Amino acid sequence: MPRLLPRMFDKPTLSLAALALPPIKPKTGTRSTCRLPINLRNFLAAQLGCQPEASDDIILSFAASADRATLNKLARAIRRYSTARAHEAWTECNLAVESFVQARQRGRLVVLCLRCARVDFADSASSEHRRNGCVPITLVPAGAARADDAGVEEVPEKIQRTVEEFRALRMAFGLPHFDLDCYVRNEQLTLMWRPLP
Numbered sequence: 421m422p423r424l425l426p427r428m429f430d431k432p433t434l435s436l437a438a439l440a441l442p443p444i445k446p447k448t449g450t451r452s453t454c455r456l457p458i459n460l461r462n463f464l465a466a467q468l469g470c471q472p473e474a475s476d477d478i479i480l481s482f483a484a485s486a487d488r489a490t491l492n493k494l495a496r497a498i499r500r501y502s503t504a505r506a507h508e509a510w511t512e513c514n515l516a517v518e519s520f521v522q523a524r525q526r527g528r529l530v531v532l533c534l535r536c537a538r539v540d541f542a543d544s545a546s547s548e549h550r551r552n553g554c555v556p557i558t559l560v561p562a563g564a565a566r567a568d569d570a571g572v573e574e575v576p577e578k579i580q581r582t583v584e585e586f587r588a589l590r591m592a593f594g595l596p597h598f599d600l601d602c603y604v605r606n607e608q609l610t611l612m613w614r615p616l617p
Contacts, residue, residue: 455577457603458584460501467497511537512612517604520575523560530560534598535616555616557586557600576604583611 456464456476465474468482468490483494513532523530523541531545532538534555540548549556559579583600590597598613 455580457601458580458587459599459601463497463501464494467494509615510612511615512610513537513539514608514610515539517576517607517609520560520579520609524575524578527563528560529558529562532557532559532611534600534613539611553616555598557582559611576602576609579609 456479461474461476461479462472464470464479464483465472468474468479468486470478470482474482483491486494511534519541520530528541529543529545531540531549533540533549534557535553536549539559542548543562546556546558559582560575580602583602587597587600598616600611600613602609602611604610
């Protein structure tokens with residue numbers, strides 16, 4: 421079964437557009453949305469004076485209606501944010517979005533373990549990460565295949581919601597969530613988090 425090992429390195433400075441999940445192709449009666457990485461969304465909400473739980477739409481519309489001085493200030497803040505992040509230690513796993521789509525279509529379990537720093541595509545993945553110190557998160561549940569899944573457009577958004585739920589649950593129990601986040605670039609899904617102690 422494929423396993424993905426982490427890379428630890430200093431990240432290059434990235435633009436806001438490069439960090440956003442791709443727009444979701446609209447289904448009938450819906451509109452396309454933009455999905456910002458969670459850490460970037462929280463940063464932008466703080467910079468714009470929005471509620472910490474502000475949605476992507478609120479943040480983007482707030483920025484769209486801001487005056488030039490506010491946008492210049494925001495651009496400088498984003499550059500500082502990106503530069504600071506580039507000098508911090510992060511663990512990340514990169515995998516083609518298509519591999520998650522195929523796993524979902526086949527109903528295969530996909531588990532990310534933050535301690536082992538790998539993504540496992542196997543029915544045994546859940547039991548493999550029950551030992552002390554493992555911090556597993558199920559990205560795609562077994563038997564997840566459904567006829568209404570939209571594929572490549574839908575899966576990154578589902579994984580981001582799973583990451584948000586993981587973070588919220590860990591916070592509710594007073595546990596660290598290691599700033600787990602995800603974004604898509606060049607059809608690769610990147611999962612990133614702060615290294616575990």
